Amino acid sequence: MIDTHAHLDFPQYDKDREKVIEDAFSSGLEAIINIGVDLESSKKSIRLAEKYKNIFATVGFHPHDASKLSPENLKELEKLTSHPRVVAIGEIGLDFYRNLSPRDLQIKAFKQQLELAKNCNLPIVVHIRDAYKKALEILSSYGRDLKGVLHCFSGNESEAKEGLKSEYYLSFNGTLTYKNSRSAELIKKIPLSSILVETDCPYLTPEPFRGKRNEPKLVKLVVDKIVGLSGLHSFQEIDEVFTQNAKKLFKLDIK
Numbered sequence: 045m046i047d048t049h050a051h052l053d054f055p056q057y058d059k060d061r062e063k064v065i066e067d068a069f070s071s072g073l074e075a076i077i078n079i080g081v082d083l084e085s086s087k088k089s090i091r092l093a094e095k096y097k098n099i100f101a102t103v104g105f106h107p108h109d110a111s112k113l114s115p116e117n118l119k120e121l122e123k124l125t126s127h128p129r130v131v132a133i134g135e136i137g138l139d140f141y142r143n144l145s146p147r148d149l150q151i152k153a154f155k156q157q158l159e160l161a162k163n164c165n166l167p168i169v170v171h172i173r174d175a176y177k178k179a180l181e182i183l184s185s186y187g188r189d190l191k192g193v194l195h196c197f198s199g200n201e202s203e204a205k206e207g208l209k210s211e212y213y214l215s216f217n218g219t220l221t222y223k224n225s226r227s228a229e230l231i232k233k234i235p236l237s238s239i240l241v242e243t244d245c246p247y248l249t250p251e252p253f254r255g256k257r258n259e260p261k262l263v264k265l266v267v268d269k270i271v272g273l274s275g276l277h278s279f280q281e282i283d284e285v286f287t288q289n290a291k292k293l294f295k296l297d298i299k
Contacts, residue, residue: 045267045283046075046290047260048215049135049169049195049242052099053078053088056246056257065096068260074098074287075298076260079135079169081106083117086124093129098298102132102169110145110153118156125164131294133161134169135195141174154182161190167293168192170212176203184210191293193240196248201230208238213293215240218250218258221269232273236285240293241266 047068057064068076075098080086086103093101103124105113113121124130136157138150145153161168170192172179176199183190184206193213197204207214214234220227231239243249243266245258250265267286271279290296 045073045241045263046077046287046296047073047243047245047263048077048193048240048290048294049217050076050078050245050260051081051085051247052076052092052245052260053085054246064259065099069098071261071264073260073263075100075290075296077102077131077290077294080104081135082109082112083120086121090124090127090129100131100294100296101127101129102134103130104134104136104157104169105153106135107137107139107150107154107171108142108144110150112145113149113153113156118160121157122160122164125160125166130166131296132167132169132192133157133164134192135171136168137171138175138179139171139173140178151178151182154179158182158186158190161192162186170194171196173198180206180210183207183212193293195242196244197227200226201233204230204234208234213238213240213289215242216270217242217244217266218248218254218262220266221250222254228269228273231270236274236277236282237289239270239286240289241270241286 077100078089080089080103089101093099193215194207195215197214243258243263249258
């Protein structure tokens with residue numbers, strides 16, 4: 045198993061970070077990708093990846109923090125991309141639900157970081173909430189020059205097809221286990237070869253632990269849910285596909 049989207053640098057883990065990581069790997073995880081959301085978080089992600097051989101880092105500015113992406117910060121971000129433990133640009137994208145940064149600045153920051161990813165030949169980790177039309181329009185303008193994943197996918201079937209058309213992976217997490225998840229039916233129509241799994245911890249904890257802090261080890265429950273929905277494959281078969289998908293996209297060197 046690979047948790048392709050975690051935030052282990054967040055303060056929710058300050059008291060027991062090492063134990064959470066130890067529990068994750070002892071439970072069978074092969075790797076964790078820790079996701080940057082601003083400059084400081086990106087640096088912390090790199091430090092975690094330096095400390096643990098099977099943790100990898102991404103660097104980027106989340107749309108919530110798009111207003112902080114100054115020219116100086118963009119240059120600093122570009123420097124971080126050369127670190128050997130950095131495997132993607134992210135978490136980047138558009139969030140028109142909370143609008144914690146003005147929409148025009150979100151779009152500007154998104155495009156700047158897409159250009160950075162293209163120039164650095166790195167995949168992207170994309171956050172989209174209530175903004176699929178605009179985000180997919182921007183992504184489609186790059187054709188297949190960019191590779192990446194639409195993290196925590198919550199779009200409809202048409203939006204899923206648009207993402208798959210551009211050869212993006214769609215990633216699913218604990219929300220898939222929730223009673224009213226519309227992704228439960230959608231995921232049956234998506235090729236396994238286009239799916240990644242994640243926790244987005246400390247958020248979006250899967251059932252039956254919903255309401256508690258999420259951890260990377262719980263990504264197993266997401267895989268379990270997909271196994272149940274597919275009805276055609278064993279846990280080992282599906283997990284192997286998802287693991288290889290992650291290794292391929294992020295070019296993971298796992299030892």
